Amino acid sequence: MLLALAPKTLSPFSFLPNPKPNPKNQIPKFATLNQNPVPNSEPIDRKCEYRTERGLKFDTGETFFRHESATGRDLGVLAATLYKKSRGKLRVLDALCGCGIRSLRYLVEAEADFVLANDGNVESRDVITENLRSSGEEEEERWKVTLMDANRIMTECYLNRDFYDLIDIDSFGSDSSFLRSAINALRMDGLLYVTSTDGFSSGGRRPQQTLAAYGAYVRPMPYSNELGLRMLIGGVVRVASVMGYRVTPLFSYYSYHGPVFRVMLRVIRGKLPDSRHYGFISYCRDCGNSHEFSWDELGRISCPCSDSKVSMSLVVSGPLWTGPLHDAAYITDMLTLAKEWGWAGSDTGTDLDKLLNTMVAESDPRLPFGFINLDEVASRAKVNSPALKAVVSALQKEGYAVSRSHIESNALKTNCPMSECIRIAQELQQ
Numbered sequence: 001m002l003l004a005l006a007p008k009t010l011s012p013f014s015f016l017p018n019p020k021p022n023p024k025n026q027i028p029k030f031a032t033l034n035q036n037p038v039p040n041s042e043p044i045d046r047k048c049e050y051r052t053e054r055g056l057k058f059d060t061g062e063t064f065f066r067h068e069s070a071t072g073r074d075l076g077v078l079a080a081t082l083y084k085k086s087r088g089k090l091r092v093l094d095a096l097c098g099c100g101i102r103s104l105r106y107l108v109e110a111e112a113d114f115v116l117a118n119d120g121n122v123e124s125r126d127v128i129t130e131n132l133r134s135s136g137e138e139e140e141e142r143w144k145v146t147l148m149d150a151n152r153i154m155t156e157c158y159l160n161r162d163f164y165d166l167i168d169i170d171s172f173g174s175d176s177s178f179l180r181s182a183i184n185a186l187r188m189d190g191l192l193y194v195t196s197t198d199g200f201s202s203g204g205r206r207p208q209q210t211l212a213a214y215g216a217y218v219r220p221m222p223y224s225n226e227l228g229l230r231m232l233i234g235g236v237v238r239v240a241s242v243m244g245y246r247v248t249p250l251f252s253y254y255s256y257h258g259p260v261f262r263v264m265l266r267v268i269r270g271k272l273p274d275s276r277h278y279g280f281i282s283y284c285r286d287c288g289n290s291h292e293f294s295w296d297e298l299g300r301i302s303c304p305c306s307d308s309k310v311s312m313s314l315v316v317s318g319p320l321w322t323g324p325l326h327d328a329a330y331i332t333d334m335l336t337l338a339k340e341w342g343w344a345g346s347d348t349g350t351d352l353d354k355l356l357n358t359m360v361a362e363s364d365p366r367l368p369f370g371f372i373n374l375d376e377v378a379s380r381a382k383v384n385s386p387a388l389k390a391v392v393s394a395l396q397k398e399g400y401a402v403s404r405s406h407i408e409s410n411a412l413k414t415n416c417p418m419s420e421c422i423r424i425a426q427e428l429q430q
């Protein structure tokens with residue numbers, strides 16, 4: 001009776017604002033129930049646009065496609081291949097597959113046993129199907145195309161106990177709304193490859209937005225793009241932890257084309273022990289040094305340079321992933337595989353060899369989070385920007401750990417404090 005009297009428009013979520021449509025993120029049309037599997041081939045009557053990536057020919061038609069994402073696809077395929085080699089099996093769910101190029105590459109290059117290629121855009125059906133058929137592999141046996149909302153397909157897989165070893169979430173903007181259903185559909189100890197193209201907020205320019213999307217208040221710091229990766233991982237840590245899982249990154253990759261933030265994570269059963277690696281990062285604008293703070297130090301956040309007084313110069317962001325960005329052993333194996341396949345070099349626009357070598361160097365356990373940009377050192381030292389090579393060798397000579405950063409070309413990761421970097425820059429100038 002009461003229900004009948006309730007106004008029809010009243011929903012439990014009516015207090016929430018209507019999401020603003022973002023034309024870039026809009027999907028033309030969603031499939032309705034039971035429209036899968038995709039019917040067999042019909043004559044092609046559409047715009048075709050053929051391309052080649054790592055020797056594989058495919059059509060992008062009118063789907064969303066970015067050539068610049070090729071390195072992200074290379075990295076995904078390398079990691080997936082190693083997974084298959086070590087486990088002997090590989091089932092992939094490419095939840096937002098665009099034209100299906102990732103699915104095709106997982107199938108052909110990583111030799112996935114099965115690939116489920118899904119996209120919400122029903123108009124991309126023929127393109128995805130044609131691309132996967134070009135693999136010469138049997139439809140239904142080795143691959144299948146679905147055209148659903150990503151959350152729906154992943155939830156259906158979970159409910160049908162159809163679990164996947166690798167789930168690829170290549171979304172527009174933030175990945176956050178897909179995480180829960182992705183983790184549900186993932187096999188235990190599986191891999192989750194997530195993407196954020198949320199450049200503005202990842203860079204610390206929209207802390208309210210990062211709080212809403214990733215549960216982290218992220219403010220501008222000199223190494224904001226690394227924070228973007230840490231925010232992305234931290235977001236998965238939070239969702240996974242609620243579900244009884246923890247994550248460890250295999251690699252974290254930032255590309256200024258977009259910009260795009262990508263992380264490949266291993267998802268393991270069990271909670272994060274004592275919230276290690278999930279905390280707060282501070283940067284002091286006075287001294288230029290950064291520190292990590294755990295949750296129980298929250299009330300005592302200050303920079304040693306300001307005599308333990310809370311300073312207006314201290315910028316704090318978090319909670320974020322504060323642990324390693326990469327698994328050095330995994331990346332070393334990816335590098336070996338890339339060389340074996342002749343992928344080293346810059347066939348897809350990025351020098352893969354150089355990128356993976358830098359990632360290995362960044363994994364030195366002596367190196368803290370963040371990086372120091374040499375222009376910042378130069379401006380604090382009141383000298384011209386020193387040559388990167390010269391600073392690297394000076395730091396090494398003095399016994400500091402140092403590596404280049406794959407995120408910024410004129411920056412270094414080092415355990416050397418800013419005051420010493422300033423001294424070195426001044427000495428190099430003389």
Ligand SMILES: C[S@@+](CC[C@H](N)C(=O)[O-])C[C@H]1O[C@@H](n2cnc3c(N)ncnc32)[C@H](O)[C@@H]1O
Pocket residue numbers: 025027063064065066069073095096097098099100101102118119120121148149150151170171172
């Ligand atoms: C960045 S593109 C994917 C590109 C593709 N992975 C590649 O490597 O070329 C994102 C895709 O997600 C699809 N999409 C957006 N929202 C979706 C949703 N909620 N469910 C399923 N697909 C969605 C879009 O149609 C688009 O093809």
